Amino acid sequence: MRFIETWIPATLVTTRDLAPGIREFLIRPDQLDVTAYPVGSHINVSVTIDGQPETRSYSLVGEASPHGFRIAVRRTDDSRGGSRYMWSLQPGARLDITQPASLLAVDWTRQNYCLIAGGIGITPILGAAQALARRGSDVMLHYAVRSRREAAYLDELAAMLGDRLVVHASDGGRRLDLDALFASLPQATLALFCGPMRLLDAARHAWIGAGHALPDLRYETFGSSGTLPTEAFRVRLKDSNIELEIPRERSMLDVLNACGHDVMFDCKRGECGLCVIDVVEVDGEIDHRDVFFSDHQKHSNQKICACVSRARGTITVDTLLRADAV
Ligand SMILES: Cc1cc2nc3c(=O)[nH]c(=O)nc-3n(C[C@H](O)[C@H](O)[C@H](O)COP(=O)(O)OP(=O)(O)OC[C@H]3O[C@@H](n4cnc5c(N)ncnc54)[C@H](O)[C@@H]3O)c2cc1C
Structure with a gap:
């Protein structure tokens, strides 16, 4: 699997604050191709972090528009700085972005659709809601947020879906009960999910528990913040005296490759599995942040996705890599 990227120049046209910590950006490529892109598509944006070029992905909000690409960025303060860079941009800024690409395959032939968004995960889901509402499909959107004031696009969604939009605001005591929700869905419902890793894990368990086929739960991940705090950890290399420190702002993949270990990679999102390496011993705890391994594989701790997963301890x-084979 290879993610092909075509970079194009673009201009930031406008910004709009949607909710505390969530800002919308309208980006117009110099040569805008207004043909529709698949629902759930994202673009990559070249950002600058500590003076170095990096890439961050952002889902396109809504269906294709002649005005340009709409994205919404949540400012993550405990981070390496990609979202802060986006927030520093002013209208008129020049950007390098990629053409839209989709990782979320939607089957439009189903009778029933259940959309689930957690927080900023609403961005790829909004376009799906728009397309399904326009088709007159049987669709419900469950939108889980900490509080209604932190929810982006509520008015737009309410106008689109009416009472088929259910907001689960945890501060209002209305938590999303995935077991009950999935048990109530007819078989062959297609569920589209985007949200944090914990919610995705819960959704996968509830989905299987309710007897639905796992391929009918389609999801998008934004790269995970994991279950343990992001902190430095140590990696010892088998049969060598080498021990490396992985600082909190760098991935294990980057540190290994910088030390000449030639670990292959592709997506850098914990999806493709190309950077998987064998784990021999764990003195601490592994925080598997990928969506590549099954729960069973994660529990067995025999392998790790070096691009996103982290650890506590060593x-x-x-x-x-064998020194005598190089
Ligand atoms: C397909 C796709 C679509 C996306 N769409 C959106 C969107 O619509 N809106 C949006 O706001 N974001 C979206 N994202 C996420 C976005 O690309 C960025 O990851 C996000 O803006 C945070 O970037 P950052 O540099 O500020 O934070 P990062 O440094 O990437 O940190 C993000 C989280 O990871 C943890 N972290 C910090 N350091 C590390 C490290 N060294 N290794 C691993 N984890 C670490 C942090 O604790 C933090 O919680 C999307 C991602 C993908 C892959």
Whole structure:
């Protein structure tokens, strides 16, 4: 699997604050191709972090529009700085972005659709809601947020879906009960999910528990913040005296490759599995942040996705690099 990227120049046209910590950006490519892109598509944006170029992905909000690409960025303060960079941009700023690409396959032939968004995960889901509402499909959107004031696009969604929009605001005591929700859905319902890793794990368990086929739960991840705090950890290399520190702002993949270990990679989102390496010993705890391994594989701790997963303490890995074979 190879993610092909075509970079194009663009201009930031306008920004709009949608909710505390969520800002919308309208970006117009110099040569805007107004043909529709698949629902759930995202673009990559070239950002600058500590003076270095990096890439961050953002889902396109809504269906294709002649005005340009709409994205919404949540400012993440405990982070390496990609979202802060986006928030520093002013209208008129020049940007390099990629053409839209989709990781979320929607089957439009189903009778019933259940959309689930957690927080900023509403961005790819809004376009799906728009397309399904326009088709007159049987669709419900469950939008889980901490509070209604933190929810982006509520008015737009309410106008689109009416009472088929259900907002689950945890501060209002209305938590999303995934077991009850999925148990109530007819078989062959297609569920589209985007939200944080914990909610995705809960959704996968509830989905299987309710007897639905796992491929009918389609999801998008935004790269995970994991279940443990992001902190430095140590990686010992099997059969060597080498021990590396992985600082909190760098991935294990980047540190290994900077030290000449040639770990292959592709998506850098914990989806493709190309950067998987063997774990020999764990002195601490692994925080699997990928969506590549099954729950069983994660529990067995025999392998780790070096691009996104982290640890607490020290782990010993075998990168299969042998000094005598180089
Ligand atoms: C397909 C796709 C679509 C996306 N769409 C959106 C969108 O619509 N809106 C949006 O706001 N975001 C979206 N994202 C996420 C976005 O690309 C960025 O990850 C986000 O803006 C945070 O970037 P950052 O540099 O500020 O934070 P990061 O440094 O990437 O940190 C993000 C989280 O990871 C943890 N973290 C910090 N350091 C590390 C590290 N070294 N290794 C691993 N984890 C670490 C942090 O604790 C934090 O919680 C999308 C991502 C993908 C892959």
